[in-house]
Amino acid sequence: MGEFVRxxxxxxxxxxxxxxxxxxxxxxxxxxxxxxAAHEAASRDDVRAVIVYGGEKVFAAGADIKxxxxxxxxxxxxxxxxxxxxxxxxxxIPKPTVAAVTGYALGGGCELALCCDRxxxxxxxxxxxxxxxxxxxxGAGGTQRLARLVxxxxxxxxxxxxxFVDAGEALAIGLVDExxxxxxxxxxxxxxxxQFTGGAARALAAAKAAIDGGLDGDLASGLKLESHVxxxxxxxxxxxxxxxxxxxxxxxxxxxxGK
Numbered sequence: 005m006g007e008f009v010r011x012x013x014x015x016x017x018x019x020x021x022x023x024x025x026x027x028x029x030x031x032x033x034x035x036x037x038x039x040x041a042a043h044e045a046a047s048r049d050d051v052r053a054v055i056v057y058g059g060e061k062v063f064a065a066g067a068d069i070k071x072x073x074x075x076x077x078x079x080x081x082x083x084x085x086x087x088x089x090x091x092x093x094x095x096x097i098p099k100p101t102v103a104a105v106t107g108y109a110l111g112g113g114c115e116l117a118l119c120c121d122r123x124x125x126x127x128x129x130x131x132x133x134x135x136x137x138x139x140x141x142x143g144a145g146g147t148q149r150l151a152r153l154v155x156x157x158x159x160x161x162x163x164x165x166x167x168f169v170d171a172g173e174a175l176a177i178g179l180v181d182e183x184x185x186x187x188x189x190x191x192x193x194x195x196x197x198x199q200f201t202g203g204a205a206r207a208l209a210a211a212k213a214a215i216d217g218g219l220d221g222d223l224a225s226g227l228k229l230e231s232h233v234x235x236x237x238x239x240x241x242x243x244x245x246x247x248x249x250x251x252x253x254x255x256x257x258x259x260x261x262g263k
Contacts, residue, residue, distance in 0.1 A: 006037030011044050011051075016201030017194060018051035020094070022058040030112040031068035032083070035090040038116070042093035052205055052262065053197035054097055056120055057104040057190055058113070063129075066111030069138065084143055091144045095119040095216070098209035100200045104193035105129045106186050110168070115142060118149040121212070123179070124193045126186035127171045131179060134166035152219060154178050204242040205262035210234070 005011070008024040020041045022028045030038075045054045058064050075083070094101065094116065103109075103117035105125040114131050117123050125131070133146045141147060142163060151159035154177045162169060174180040184192045200208060210233040218226030237243050241263040249258035 006033075006040060008034045009037035009041050011041045013048070013051055015198070016050065016052040017055060017197045018045045018048065018053070019055045019057055020045060022056075022064055027062055027065035027108070028058045028113070029068040030064055030066065030116070031071045034068075035087055035112075039090040039093045042097055046093075046097045046099070049262065051099065052203065053100045053102075053200040054120075055102055055104050055190070055193045055197055056094060056116065057193070058106065058109075060106055060186070060190075062107035063103070063105045063109040064113030064116060065108040066113055066134070088144050091116055091119050095145075095149075098212060099205070100197060100208060100212070102193045102196050104189045105131070105180065106189050111135055111142070111146075112144050115144040115146045115149070118145060118153060122181050122193075122196060124182045124184065124189055124196065125171045125174060125180040126189045127183050128186050129171045129174065129180070129183075130168040131174050132166065132168040133163050134168070136164060137166040150179075202260060203262075204240075204246060204258075204260045206240045206242055207237055207246075210237055 008022065010021050010023070012019045012021055020038065022034070024034055028034070045051050072080075091112075100122075101120040102122040102124060103120040105117055105123055107126070107128060107130070109117050109129060109131045111134060114133055117131070133142045133150065135142050135146070142150075147159070147163060150162065158177050169179060171180065171183045175183050182192060214226070214230045214233050217229050242260045245260055246258045
């Protein structure tokens with residue numbers, strides 16, 4: 005458990021909780037604690053789905069600019085890869101993930117939310133990539149994951165202007181998937197995550213790997229990847245359980261072991 009980031013596990017749902025008041029600024033320590041929490045969530049069999057949550061007031065308002073302000077090119081060249089990979093550790097969790105966004109999710113905060121499979125936002129949420137206003141660009145996935153999610157034209161508008169995107173617009177363009185009252189954000193995210201606590205864990209991991217991996221290449225390569233991970237599932241207990249249950253009892257009644 006880190007000083008500012010912890011993994012809380014309850015009922016098969018792991019919550020990666022950011023807790024660096026007042027704005028969850030993402031300094032180097034927080035970034036590395038996010039990496040550690042993501043690796044722990046990925047490795048624990050009692051975690052079947054993951055929520056990333058910054059608390060009731062703010063998700064994360066961005067990088068710690070005071071820490072970055074005096075860094076040179078040499079300094080940042082040595083750090084940039086680790087910054088990006090610390091968030092990629094969240095994207096690589098082989099389980100369903102959801103960001104529960106209240107208040108600001110800006111800069112690195114927005115990039116962290118983009119690493120999740122789904123985003124639930126409060127109607128008070130403000131998302132954006134304001135790095136251009138500091139004379140830089142997003143450096144932890146914002147230019148890549150945002151464009152893949154909302155398309156290059158919308159991503160360029162958001163990145164070029166550095167403007168804040170409110171919850172309504174974010175929902176309309178697909179930047180978030182659900183908007184609820186701020187007090188309901190965590191529970192809404194948890195309702196989505198709880199769908200998978202008794203699911204076929206290896207099949208869910210395979211689905212995530214096929215979708216995410218397929219987006220990195222052309223259709224033919226994606227189809228080959230899909231075929232490979234599809235066939236591999238026939239070596240799992242859950243495949244036998246699921247198909248036997250279907251034959252004997254009809255769809256949707258299997259009890260999976262996650263193996």
